Amino acid sequence: MNANTLELNRAVILDTETTGLDPSVDEILQISIIGGDGSVLINELCRPERILEWPAAQTVHGIAPADVEGCKPLKAYAAEIQQVLDAADAIVGYNTNFDLGFLCTQKIATAEHYKKAIDVMAEFAPIYGQWDNYHEGFRFQKLTTAARYYGFDWSACGGAAHDSLADCRATLWVLEHMRK
Numbered sequence: 795m796n797a798n799t800l801e802l803n804r805a806v807i808l809d810t811e812t813t814g815l816d817p818s819v820d821e822i823l824q825i826s827i828i829g830g831d832g833s834v835l836i837n838e839l840c841r842p843e844r845i846l847e848w849p850a851a852q853t854v855h856g857i858a859p860a861d862v863e864g865c866k867p868l869k870a871y872a873a874e875i876q877q878v879l880d881a882a883d884a885i886v887g888y889n890t891n892f893d894l895g896f897l898c899t900q901k902i903a904t905a906e907h908y909k910k911a912i913d914v915m916a917e918f919a920p921i922y923g924q925w926d927n928y929h930e931g932f933r934f935q936k937l938t939t940a941a942r943y944y945g946f947d948w949s950a951c952g953g954a955a956h957d958s959l960a961d962c963r964a965t966l967w968v969l970e971h972m973r974k
Contacts, residue, residue: 800886806878808826809961810824810896811824821840824837868900876902886965894907941964943968
């Protein structure tokens with residue numbers, strides 16, 4: 795399955811914001827999942843259970859320790875997240891393996907979820923067409939680049955890049971425009 799053959803009404807779009815890049819060490823701070831119609835299914839801030847601060851990641855997404863101190867940990871949403879992922883025919887994201895890697899480490903997602911994954915980043919790379927001689931393939935682009943390419947208005951979705959709900963909406967926008 796790819797972006798062109800996907801039935802959006804049977805898909806979900808997933809994004810996370812984390813304390814860092816390593817799913818074996820870092821934790822999810824925000825998780826958002828929307829339906830293929832743009833409806834919000836899950837949008838939660840999560841309190842890390844092991845990590846107390848994340849200054850490098852905070853400069854990217856702006857989520858500070860104080861923003862999540864009164865929140866539930868990710869495991870409080872595990873059953874709901876699993877139910878949404880299990881019910882979907884496709885799990886769409888921008889660098890989907892990154893998000894699923896964190897959910898797998900927490901035993902929320904499984905290998906079965908990877909089989910349903912569609913990575914908009916990988917499918918956008920040849921459309922953008924920036925060749926990488928070293929890797930002998932098209933260079934992956936940031937979500938902000940793909941969103942700008944298709945004229946996505948971050949302010950219209952009530953968020954900014956690196957808010958997982960806004961990133962879900964931008965990913966859906968890019969996906970819809972890639973299919974045209």
